[in-house]
Amino acid sequence: MLTNDTKAENQRNYQKLIVAIEASQGILNLLIAVCNDSNLREDLIQQYETELKQQDFLTYRIGVRNQDPSLRYAVAQLIEAEPDLQQDNPAVITVLGIDKLLSVKLDAPKSEEDRFFGYLQWTREALRQFRFPIVLWLTEPMLVRLVEKAPDFWSWRGGVFWFKSESVPQELASANVSQHISNTVSEEAGRLPLEEILRLIEQIEAQEKEAPLLATLYESLAEAYQQRYDSPQERQLAIKAYQKAIALQTKLGLKADLASSLEKLGNLYFEFKNEVKLAHDFYEQALLIYQEIGDKQGEANTLKSIGDVLQFLDRRDEALQRYKTASLFYQEIGDRLGEANTLRAMGDVLQFLKRSDEALQAYETAWSFYRDTGSRLGEANTLIAIGDVLRFLDRRDEALQAYETALSFYHDTGSRLGEANTLKAIGDVLQFLNRRDEALQRYEIALSSYRQIGDRLGEANILQEFGKLQENPQQALEYLQQAQNLYIQIDSIYSQSRNLAYFIANLQLNMGDSEAAINSLTDAAKLASTINYAPIQKYAQTRIDEINSTHKPRRGLKERFMQFIQQPWVKKLFFVVMFVGGIVIALVGRR
Known part of the structure; x- marks a missing residue:
């Protein structure tokens, strides 16, 4: 059939x-x-x-x-x-x-x-x-x-x-x-090479053709920009290419291609968490088309993506519902790999909801599916998730064992990014166990890998961990600021707001600079509002209220002096001193 x-x-x-x-x-x-x-x-x-x-x-x-x-x-x-x-x-x-x-x-x-x-x-x-x-x-x-x-x-x-x-x-x-x-x-x-795609697009557009081939080329152009972009400018070029592909696919009635482009554009918006609602809108549009044309695979993939967005937006129950529906579709079409990916996502939600036993069960089922299908990378990713649950349950040694096994899988599959991420996770456990030197060693190897593969987000995350490990507050602040600069360069607004709210502001507060801490929390809340991320907004406002109720913000020397001389008793004292001074000067003058 x-x-x-x-x-x-x-x-x-x-x-x-x-x-x-x-x-x-x-x-x-x-x-x-x-x-x-x-x-x-x-x-x-x-x-x-x-x-x-x-x-x-x-x-x-x-x-x-x-x-x-x-x-x-x-x-x-x-x-x-x-x-x-x-x-x-x-x-x-x-x-x-x-x-x-x-x-x-x-x-x-x-x-x-x-x-x-x-x-x-x-x-x-x-x-x-x-x-x-x-x-x-x-x-x-x-x-x-x-x-x-x-x-x-x-x-x-x-x-x-x-x-x-x-x-x-x-x-x-x-x-x-x-x-x-x-x-x-x-x-x-x-x-195809980016230059070849651009050349072919120029050639077809010169003939004033709006053929399906042109729509396909624009989609390929967007994918090419995605493969190579390392700046917000190239990311915008990818978005514009997808938009042109979508416009042509809509005009020409290419529904299957249109759904695919909408889904990919949603992925692009969701990648840096900057415009999550836009990602959600594109996924919903793609879902409707997949349902219309009867593409069960596309429907399942998009439902899982919508679940990922809802999970990020802290709408966990809705996310679980989408994941369960996607899982049923994957079962229906016999896609064990898709089912495994969805089970792992369900485990993430359950773990956040502190339903750790259910999370472990979901992860272990996903792991068995990955193993059955021969997906070593999937096995490694799920072992990382299992290790995270074991860390939460304070079973640190078992967590380290899971991470070490995942590390070997990533090494076997040649996944440098997976190796770097796992080394960071191992460093996180060692940091919690107060094995600071070992943690720093793992972080340094991970940092080197991130830099070699050009993953600046991973590099920034490691610099953030370095900052958390420093005993000298000023050095810690320098590392956190380096991380912040990278987050700004790659336009990761979520990471910028998180770094300001949870780490920089707390460090500034510990250094006794409550005014700087409030400024950082205010900036974090503003950034979070631009991506509609309520958890950081709520946290930042709560912390500002706590600081205002227990600390008086530090003021500059000039501001404190001006506040001092405005007090009534200081004004009176100043008047008396000036009056007495005037008398003394008059007497001296008579002599």
Whole structure:
């Protein structure tokens, strides 16, 4: 039975494949299409060949020889036989038959498959002479072996495009293979260089076309900015690109693409917690469209995202409701990974509500799902959450053990960010246990990792921890201010307000400067109000009221002197002194 969500996802990936082909003229671009369904594969190839021929593209199909399975040789033979390919005309070459190569040796030293991968690995440089896109069609198991046996060739890929069967439900074995692949390689959207996307957009707009391709390009442009932005300016460019994609998708009636862009724009707004209500609005719009077109996967993903927003806004009961609904959808479509992610989010809410036993149960179920699907990264993330619950229950040694296990998983999967986050969590436990030197050591390693991978938010968070650990108040304030400067640079308003309210203001108060503390709390409340984050607003106002009731704000020397001389008795004393002084001066003058 046809599933709308699978069909919609295939159409999105098809559009991205077309974009990659059209943008790759004059350069070598190795594009990998992954599909287990031979009928669907043939339909897709015919579709893009027909569409490209209408744009005067040359389209060719080749197969690799069983006796000597060299991709370079097969392409070179085609060019020699086709003079048009030698004239730099727009062209695309489709490579088929790779999945039919034998994986057993028979009477040869190496199997056909091993020889094919060997050629890919060792003749990669020779492919540079070909200046057009080459699309290799693979099955999922063959893709796994390609990644393992020809890593250098794999590193040259220009994009990976996934197409799932639209006619029959995926068998369990196929689902397990897909999950293994998703953990071995990232599902790429055929990312083109930013400059290529901009060039192609300019070319299409010059023709005054409002085609679906242009909408897809703007979505790809937004994703490209997201991948590289390290400033508020580039973030705004990503937002503008999504807005242009959404406008075109709305005008052209591209509902599936429109829902996807709305969801991604919501993710972008939610990322820094600056405009959470906007994120919520975009998620709700995406949800309505997913419901309209019957995309259960999109509906489940968006419900979980809405739950994340509600959790942040401290509307925990509503968040739990969305998570439970999303979990039911994930169960219905057989998405164990989505169900695991949602269970972990439910655990976060339950832990906040101090329902620790229920939180642990949700986390442990999520962990088993991650383990069943082979998601080592998911296992590691859930172990971190389990460690957090154990910390709350004052089971610090067990928490450290969970964190250390997670650290090894992150190391195995090559997740530098995961390693850095876990080192910070270990440092937090050691700090609580008053093992200050060990905590500082973990924080320093984490700080180095954050700086190497360019995660300035992580860097700022570690500087904040350094500030909390300093015995010298002035040094502590300097570290907290360094963190604040980074939060300002990356435009993280939530982190700015939190740092001011919970750390800088308290330190200033401990240093005896209640006026500075009140100023910091006031600034924190103002920042929190811009993102509609009530918890910090309430906390800041409560602390200001407490300070005003127990402390008199310190004033400057001039202000205190002016207040002193305004007192009535001081005025009288001043008058007497001046009167007596005048008499003395008069008497001295008579002499």
